[in-house]
Amino acid sequence: MGAIDVSHLSKHFGDVVAVDDLSFSVEEGEIFGYLGPNGAGKTTTIRTLLGYQKPTAGTARVLGADIRDSGALTRTKAHIGYLPSSPSFDERATGATYLDFHASLKGDERRAELLDMFDPPLGRKIGTYSTGNKQMLGIVQTFMHDPELVIMDEPTAGLDPIKQERFNQFLREERDRGTTIVFSSHILGEVRRVCDRVGFIRDGHLVTLEDIETLLERGGKLVRVNTATPLDPETADLGGVVNFEQADREAQFTFTGDYNELLALLADYDVVDLDVGEPPLEDVFMHYYGESDV
Numbered sequence: 001m002g003a004i005d006v007s008h009l010s011k012h013f014g015d016v017v018a019v020d021d022l023s024f025s026v027e028e029g030e031i032f033g034y035l036g037p038n039g040a041g042k043t044t045t046i047r048t049l050l051g052y053q054k055p056t057a058g059t060a061r062v063l064g065a066d067i068r069d070s071g072a073l074t075r076t077k078a079h080i081g082y083l084p085s086s087p088s089f090d091e092r093a094t095g096a097t098y099l100d101f102h103a104s105l106k107g108d109e110r111r112a113e114l115l116d117m118f119d120p121p122l123g124r125k126i127g128t129y130s131t132g133n134k135q136m137l138g139i140v141q142t143f144m145h146d147p148e149l150v151i152m153d154e155p156t157a158g159l160d161p162i163k164q165e166r167f168n169q170f171l172r173e174e175r176d177r178g179t180t181i182v183f184s185s186h187i188l189g190e191v192r193r194v195c196d197r198v199g200f201i202r203d204g205h206l207v208t209l210e211d212i213e214t215l216l217e218r219g220g221k222l223v224r225v226n227t228a229t230p231l232d233p234e235t236a237d238l239g240g241v242v243n244f245e246q247a248d249r250e251a252q253f254t255f256t257g258d259y260n261e262l263l264a265l266l267a268d269y270d271v272v273d274l275d276v277g278e279p280p281l282e283d284v285f286m287h288y289y290g291e292s293d294v
């Protein structure tokens with residue numbers, strides 16, 4: 001049994017099919033990225049998993065509780081941390097009061113430790129907070145009762161790059177302690193840095209589920225080569241060469257083929273500079289999303 005087992009889950013809003021026949025599992029102790037463009041169905045999935053709305057069809061188990069069993073799900077929530085995409089705060093309350101309230105519901109044994117890392121101005125009214133401060137307050141609330149499973153909807157929105165990196169590092173450490181972490185995102189680089197596996201959703205359907213290494217391998221390498229004389233344009237026909245672009249003696253392409261064949265071809269040239277690196281994740285996404293805007 002996974003930390004989350006989703007089984008043929010669908011959620012319709014009238015004629016709108018927000019989530020359609022989703023099935024996947026999140027394993028215990030992994031960081032699972034739930035990715036998709038705007039309107040793909042990420043928030044709907046998360047809210048349905050947490051019992052905030054009923055599935056139209058299918059079901060899921062979250063830490064063993066069937067989401068259709070509201071009693072079981074409520075009991076299980078003591079072990080879940082949830083960070084919504086736009087947490088609704090009482091703007092007149094201070095950060096400290098907000099945390100006290102949540103502590104009274106579920107505990108706060110890790111509050112001080114978290115506040116060392118994420119330090120919103122607790123004495124001030126939340127209405128005066130910046131977006132990043134609100135986000136940090138939400139992060140402390142999410143983790144302070146030491147949950148087994150954490151579900152976050154776009155958690156890094158509003159965090160500056162240093163806080164984002166601190167947060168990523170924190171997530172990896174939490175995962176190493178055994179916490180299962182699920183977060184939705186459409187920020188591509190974030191996924192590469194922290195997730196073990198990713199599920200891609202589009203138009204309510206799960207398009208693919210991959211571990212991040214496989215995903216990047218499948219995306220091939222970005223090759224940039226500078227040769228003393230221009231490459232023959234027929235290089236574009238070599239197996240595994242995609243998106244071949246050439247400007248005089250510079251060529252760039254994505255390569256998913258056999259390196260020996262590529263090296264044999266380049267051996268006929270005087271290679272001045274060669275760079276083989278990871279392709280932009282945007283390219284990997286395009287592979288799954290076609291022309292969709294991600």
Ligand SMILES: Nc1ncnc2c1ncn2[C@@H]1O[C@H](COP(=O)(O)OP(=O)(O)OP(=O)(O)O)[C@@H](O)[C@H]1O
Pocket residue numbers: 013016017018036037038039040041042043044045186
């Ligand atoms: N309460 C609702 N009533 C009607 N339609 C809804 C409702 N909630 C979501 N939808 C629709 O369901 C679809 C999926 O929306 P959802 O918010 O789950 O997407 P998302 O992947 O989280 O998008 P984003 O990245 O923009 O937050 C969209 O077409 C949205 O308009």
